[in-house]
Amino acid sequence: MSMNGGGVPPAMLKEKSVKKPPSFTFYTYSVAGIPPEERWKPMGISDVFFDNREEARNAVIALREDIVADPDMEWAVTVLEKIKTIPLNQGAVLALLNHGPAGIVASCEIVETFGPKA
16 A cells, blocks of 8 residues: 555545535625725624625626715725635634634635726
């Protein structure tokens, strides 16, 4: 039986990798300019998450159209964000419940910026 550098039989490595919980990619949006260390703190405004970039993009565009159409409102520059989660196991779900999205966000990347006009 061949062993890897760590002395673990290949069959055991394969078995362990199968049991690793999945990570996911979601999209959301927020007002531009929020410092990264503040981004996932609860602010009283719930985040809306989407399965794919196109759904998130369409939601931002629709929101911007509604706000720009109202003369009493002003559109704030908004960013579309790509979120990757940590592997989601029971501990991660508990972190989500206790700490909100910050508990499971592994990385966050701005993928598009929306100013006042398309």
